[in-house]
Amino acid sequence: MNKSRTSIVTATLTVAALTTALTGCNSNPPTATACSLPEGPNLDHAISAARFDLETGCEHQFDQYFQRLLTIAEGDPKKDNKTSFSEFLIWANEQGLLSKRQARETYTRYFGIKYVSLVSDYSVCDQTCPHQEEVMREMNKELVDKEQGLLKISADRREYYRANRLFQETELVLEATCEACGPIE
């Protein structure tokens, strides 16, 4: 009697232990990725790896992944790299990792001629001139990103030249316009 009671208790305990173990596994599912940034010189492979990671729990590290992809692309500069980054950002938008606006601004920041630092809703006199120096500082930082995107990654000297020229012209025109707008009240 005692013997059978003991075996019932043992069986119950075993079942309980197994249940606990299984529940433990369920509450902590095995992670497919450890959010390790892609390595190696091949951009396409790196993008595939990044997509996999960003789809499986690493989305909070999007910026780091994007920066790593830029660095990898610098190792093999060519015009096609622009297409790869454009497709990657469209994918990121479709996956909900970025809004359309963020995707457009990120692409333009690195691979476009125009400056997203100049995005504004109000007149130059009212919105830009009171922060003229700050705007120029931001444009300067963006020019560095364009150097990376257009020159070091896409090997597109002509587009970089145009971005640089636009920077100089904007600086001149803003200086004159803000002078003409008069002192900030």
Add this chain to the structure above:
Amino acid sequence: MKITTIRDREYKQKFLRQLMSACLLLMPVAVQASSQTPTIKLFPTTVLEEIKHTGNVAAEMETGLQTVITRLDEQQTLYMESKCEGNEGDPGCEQIARQMGNSYLEMLTIMGDKLPEMETAVNSTSASLEKRIRRELGQKKTSWSLQELLVGEQSASGKNADRPVLRGRSGMRLSDRFHQYYKLVARSGGEVNSSLAVVASDIYLDMQETSSLIARTREEISRATLMEQLNQSFGTITPEMQEVVAGVKSILFGEEEALTPMTAPPASQLEQGYESPLKL
């Protein structure tokens, strides 16, 4: 007959999806672009005439000064070649120094006579341009639409050779500068808005600088005249006198080299690049 495989279908669907997302991303930009018809009025006839007039006044002043400055140069060469430096007591050297002093006074007088007219012309052009720039670029544009105005002509034509050189004013006569401005503005006929915005900004900032320079020079002329009249009694050439002459020559006739323009892009890179649907 063509057989469509599942792989082909998948590929088409993928392509269609990408095309759709590209269209979606482009839509707001297209709407934004179509709503903009930039026509800026920076150079009405009045401003154009003012620029021309300022150029003429500058030319008159230069003509008047050219003779006296050439004479001053010759006198200075003679002074140096005669080894008059450190030998001021020599009667011949004293005579050359006095002649130089007279030429210097003559130069100051011409400048004193012509500068008020020059100042009025420059200030008038500057004020007209200021009004136009404030209204057309400062109040009617956002920084984004201003940028679109500037980049518009670059992408439309790609002819960078026609674009104005920025702020490279050294090494050019004042009147030539105005003549060049006039030609740039008159030639464009109001069609090249982006270039006009740059030219207007360049002229306006130049006017501002020139105006403050003229004001400072006018203040200095009476003091310099008095000092030279005193020096005349001793027959000496002061370093200040040499400096003023050099300054005037540099402002009016330009003696420094023009700023080196940015390196042009390599000729091999002129083909049309990739256009992303994400591009703003």
